[in-house]
Amino acid sequence: MITAKNLTKIYKTYHKTGNIITDLFQRQYKDKKALDNISFDITEDELVGFIGPNGAGKTTTMKILSGILYPTSGLVEVLRFTPSEKEYAFLKQIAFVMGHKNQLLWELPAMDSFKLNKEIYEIDDRTFKNTVNELIELLQAEKLINQPVKTLSLGQRMRMELIASLLHKPKILFLDEPTIGLDIFAQTTIINFIKEYQKRYNSTIMLTSHYMQDVQRLAKRLIMINHGRIIFDGLLQDLVAKYSQQKMVHITLLKPLPKDFETPEEIKCEYNFPQLRINTQKEHIAGILSYMLKKVEFTDVTIEDEPIEEIIKKIFTSSQNTVSPPK
Amino acid sequence: MIRNLKIFWLYSTFSAKTAFQHRVGVISFLSGKMIRFLFSLLFIFFLVSKTKLFVGYSLNQTLIFFLTFNFIDSAAQLLFREVYRFRPLVITGELDGVLLKPFHPFLRVLVGGVDVLDAITLIPFFALLIYFILRIPSLTIQNILLYGGFLINGICLAAAFHIIILSIGVLTTEVDNITLIYRDFTKMLSLPIDMYKEPLRSFLMFGIPVGIMIALPSKLLFGLLTPNVFITSIIISAVFILFSLYFWNTALTKYQSVGS
Numbered sequence: 023m024i025t026a027k028n029l030t031k032i033y034k035t036y037h038k039t040g041n042i043i044t045d046l047f048q049r050q051y052k053d054k055k056a057l058d059n060i061s062f063d064i065t066e067d068e069l070v071g072f073i074g075p076n077g078a079g080k081t082t083t084m085k086i087l088s089g090i091l092y093p094t095s096g097l098v099e100v101l102r103f104t105p106s107e108k109e110y111a112f113l114k115q116i117a118f119v120m121g122h123k124n125q126l127l128w129e130l131p132a133m134d135s136f137k138l139n140k141e142i143y144e145i146d147d148r149t150f151k152n153t154v155n156e157l158i159e160l161l162q163a164e165k166l167i168n169q170p171v172k173t174l175s176l177g178q179r180m181r182m183e184l185i186a187s188l189l190h191k192p193k194i195l196f197l198d199e200p201t202i203g204l205d206i207f208a209q210t211t212i213i214n215f216i217k218e219y220q221k222r223y224n225s226t227i228m229l230t231s232h233y234m235q236d237v238q239r240l241a242k243r244l245i246m247i248n249h250g251r252i253i254f255d256g257l258l259q260d261l262v263a264k265y266s267q268q269k270m271v272h273i274t275l276l277k278p279l280p281k282d283f284e285t286p287e288e289i290k291c292e293y294n295f296p297q298l299r300i301n302t303q304k305e306h307i308a309g310i311l312s313y314m315l316k317k318v319e320f321t322d323v324t325i326e327d328e329p330i331e332e333i334i335k336k337i338f339t340s341s342q343n344t345v346s347p348p349k
Numbered sequence: 350m351i352r353n354l355k356i357f358w359l360y361s362t363f364s365a366k367t368a369f370q371h372r373v374g375v376i377s378f379l380s381g382k383m384i385r386f387l388f389s390l391l392f393i394f395f396l397v398s399k400t401k402l403f404v405g406y407s408l409n410q411t412l413i414f415f416l417t418f419n420f421i422d423s424a425a426q427l428l429f430r431e432v433y434r435f436r437p438l439v440i441t442g443e444l445d446g447v448l449l450k451p452f453h454p455f456l457r458v459l460v461g462g463v464d465v466l467d468a469i470t471l472i473p474f475f476a477l478l479i480y481f482i483l484r485i486p487s488l489t490i491q492n493i494l495l496y497g498g499f500l501i502n503g504i505c506l507a508a509a510f511h512i513i514i515l516s517i518g519v520l521t522t523e524v525d526n527i528t529l530i531y532r533d534f535t536k537m538l539s540l541p542i543d544m545y546k547e548p549l550r551s552f553l554m555f556g557i558p559v560g561i562m563i564a565l566p567s568k569l570l571f572g573l574l575t576p577n578v579f580i581t582s583i584i585i586s587a588v589f590i591l592f593s594l595y596f597w598n599t600a601l602t603k604y605q606s607v608g609s
Contacts, residue, residue, distance in 0.1 A: 033605055077608070085606055090445045092602050113451035125446035129367045138363070141355045142450055 023226050024064040024087060024194070029096035031057040031082050031250075056082045058250040059096070069220050069227040071241030071258070073234070075338060079250040080230045084196045087228070088118045101193060114143055117192040119183055121199035126171045132182035133167045136189060143190035150189065157185040160215055177208030184215065195219075197229045201236055213239055234331045248338055258330075265337055266328045269307055271300040273314065274322040283317055285310075296321075301328075356456050361463040364430075368465055375466060382470050386419060389539070404543045409484050411541060414567045416478040418539040421500065421563055423471050425507035431462030432511045436524040442607035444519075458515055459508070482570065492570050499566035502586050506562040509593035516593070516600035538563035558585050 037052045038045055057079045064070055074080050085091040086098055089105030089112065098105055103112035119125075126135040140150045158164050161181040166174060171182065180200065188195070197216065201209040213236055220227055220240075231237050237244065237258075244261055246254040254261060275296045285291055289310070290301040298318075302310060307325065314320065369375060393415055397408040406414070435458055438444045447457045482488065482496075510531055518524040534557055542550055542564040554560030561582045568574050 081608065085445065088449060090448050090606055091604065108448070110451035113449060116449070118445070118449050120442075120445070123441065123443055123446065125443065127363055127367075129370060130363055134363055134366075138356070138359050141352065141359055142452055144352065 023066045023068075023101060024062075024228075025097070025099040026063075026083070026087070027061045027097040029057055029060050029083070029086065029098060030055065030094050031079075031086060031091065032094045056250050057086075057093075060247070060250070060252050062245055062252065062255055064226060064228065066226055067220075067224045068243060069216075069229065069241050071237035071244045072228055072230045072247065073237055073244060073334065074230075074247040078247045080247055081198055083247070084118070084198055084228060084230065088116055088196055089113070090118075114190060115193045116196065117187040117190070117194075118196040119187045119198065119200055121180065121197075121202035124171070124179070124183070126179070126182055126186055128172050129170055131168045132171055132174075132186065135171070135182070135186050136167070139186055139189050145190060153189055153191065154185065157188060160218060161185065161211065177204045177211070180204065180208065180212060181215075184212070188219065191223060191225075193225060195225050195227045197227060197231075199231055200229070201231060201233055209233070209236070216240055234329075234334060238330050246334070246337065254337060261337075262327060262330070262333060265333045267303055268301055268328040268332075269304050270326045270328060271302065271307070271310060272322075272324045272326070273298040273300070273318070273320045276319040276321050279318060285313075353452065353456060356452055357460060357463075360457065360461040361465075364462045365465040378466050379469060382466075383473075386470075386474075389415065393540070404541050406541050406543075409481055410567070410571060412481050413478070413485075413570065414541045414564065415539055416474055416481065417500070417567045418535070418563050419474045420471065420478055421503045421507060421566075422535060423467050423474060424504050425511070427464050427467035427471060428460055428504070429508065429511040430464035430467070431458055431460065432514055432524070433528060434462060435515055435518045436522060439518055439522050439524075440607065444604075445606055448601075448604075455512070459511060485570070487572070488570075489572070492572055496566045496570040499561075499569055499582075502583075503562040503566060505590055506558065506586055509590045510562075512593040512597050516596040519597075519600040519604050534559045535563060541567075555581065555585055558582075558589060561586055 033054045033056050034051050035054050037050045039050060044050075060079075060083070072080050072083065082091065086093050087100055087105055089108045092106045101112060101115055103109055105112065126132055127138070136150075136154060139145075145153070154167075158167065161184065163178070163181045163185065166178050166182060167185075171179060174182065184200070200216070201212050204212065216227065216229070217240055219225065227240075229237065229240060242257055242259075244254060244256065244258050245252060275298055278295050279293060279298070285300070289306065292299040292301075298320075300310060311323070314323075390412070393403075393411055394408065397403045397411050401407075403411045438447070438458065444458070447454050450457070482493070514524060514527050514531065517527050534553070537545070537553060538559055542553060542560050545553060550560075554564065565574070565582055569579075
């Protein structure tokens with residue numbers, strides 16, 4: 023459904039020398055490689071989390087896949103189309119929602135934008151009515167559609183953006199930071215909606231988000247990108263299994279720690295009575311627990327995997343150390 | 350085609366809805382434009398009624414030059430008002446949303462903001478134009494048809510100018526100053542082009558070519574054009590329009606969008 027092969031994108035950026043004359047008359051440009059020979063395939067019905075730090079190349083990749091940007095080199099095929107050719111048959115099957123950008127008519131109610139999209143995507147009256155009602159119900163947005171967009175909060179507007187983008191039931195949905203800047207309630211609404219929508223329509227979804235919990239809740243597969251290169255492409259559970267060697271032990275103590283309590287240097291402890299947090303390698307868990315049973319009195323113990331954010335952070339840090347940024 | 354017209358109609362309706370939400374803006378825009386027009390009209394009237402001729406043209410003819418300029422200028426603003434709002438679209442990255450829609454982007458960025466207020470000002474310009482044209486002593490049907498044809502050509506050239514402005518906007522995000530330069534050049538043609546000396550006159554006529562856009566229809570109406578100039582003008586118009594479309598397509602391949 024989506025194929026990217028040896029995809030490279032180079033941006034030309036203006037380089038300031040600081041000399042006004044040179045900057046004005048002999049302007050210097052630098053090539054910035056945003057994507058460096060990346061390849062991947064996404065099949066039908068997949069929901070892929072596309073993650074990476076700022077400037078890693080996530081949005082650039084999605085913009086090339088949707089046809090907004092032209093690749094510098096490489097092959098891109100989406101639904102058997104070449105996106106940059108912007109064929110209407112292709113554009114009618116995709117949607118791109120950008121969390122930080124408005125695609126609605128700003129001064130008018132969202133319903134006007136929906137009507138416009140109805141004509142643009144040639145949706146018949148009945149389908150339009152049914153789809154709008156269904157999406158409104160899923161997003162609990164009945165009262166919002168007749169309010170001018172400029173009076174809506176960010177979370178409300180994002181719900182309207184989603185309805186406007188999904189009216190034509192796209193086969194492929196690109197979601198670029200759909201929950202950015204939203205409070206926890208709005209975030210949950212959007213995430214639940216995406217999950218439900220994908221289940222109902224079997225759409226292929228590519229999602230970027232800085233909130234790892236969003237990605238964790240939605241995507242089975244992750245593509246991690248840094249400095250324009252893919253550093254991981256696989257299942258989220260494989261990522262955890264491969265990179266998470268740590269476990270977090272949370273203990274709620276009954277009494278303060280005894281004076282002779284000590285742990286080996288490689289085991290990190292955070293102690294703030296009554297909470298004791300121990301960060302350790304998986305293989306040390308049994309030893310630690312038996313030591314605790316002997317040494318301290320406690321009311322509760324939980325053992326958790328390392329937070330996904332920590333794992334991802336570690337991978338990015340190690341990739342930064344091993345992969346030099348492309349010039 | 351019908352689909353495009355429907356989309357155009359919807360954009361125009363929404364644009365009118367938006368315009369009429371700002372009542373103070375409507376009143377100040379309309380009164381400002383009409384006051385400016387009346388002062389210019391009176392200036393020409395007093396100037397040419399004293400001298401009788403202006404670079405060889407009668408008062409009636411000079412007023413036709415002026416009204417033709419106003420008609421094309423207002424028609425261009427009526428149709429291509431959205432170009433004046435293009436810069437924010439590029440610098441916020443919202444142009445991305447336009448490029449993703451299954452229609453030609455011109456439906457949104459070129460003619461997507463038809464200004465109903467300009468339509469209101471167009472009515473008196475058109476009425477006055479007809480009044481002064483009917484006062485031409487040796488008026489022929491052929492000249493009227495040529496005049497009408499070249500008015501349409503003038504609007505097509507105005508579209509080409511605006512497409513070039515959009516293309517420059519895509520490449521450099523610069524729109525406002527380029528628009529001002531374009532408007533300054535067109536304003537030079539509010540009076541007969543013959544008031545300028547060579548080579549400026551030829552430059553304005555064929556070089557830019559705002560002369561073909563604004564001055565040529567009036568000259569055709571007065572029967573003052575040689576066949577050579579006529580044919581050259583048609584060729585230049587066609588080349589200019591094709592160039593603007595080529596420039597737009599090239600600009601899109603260089604579009605860098607903005608970061609997330």
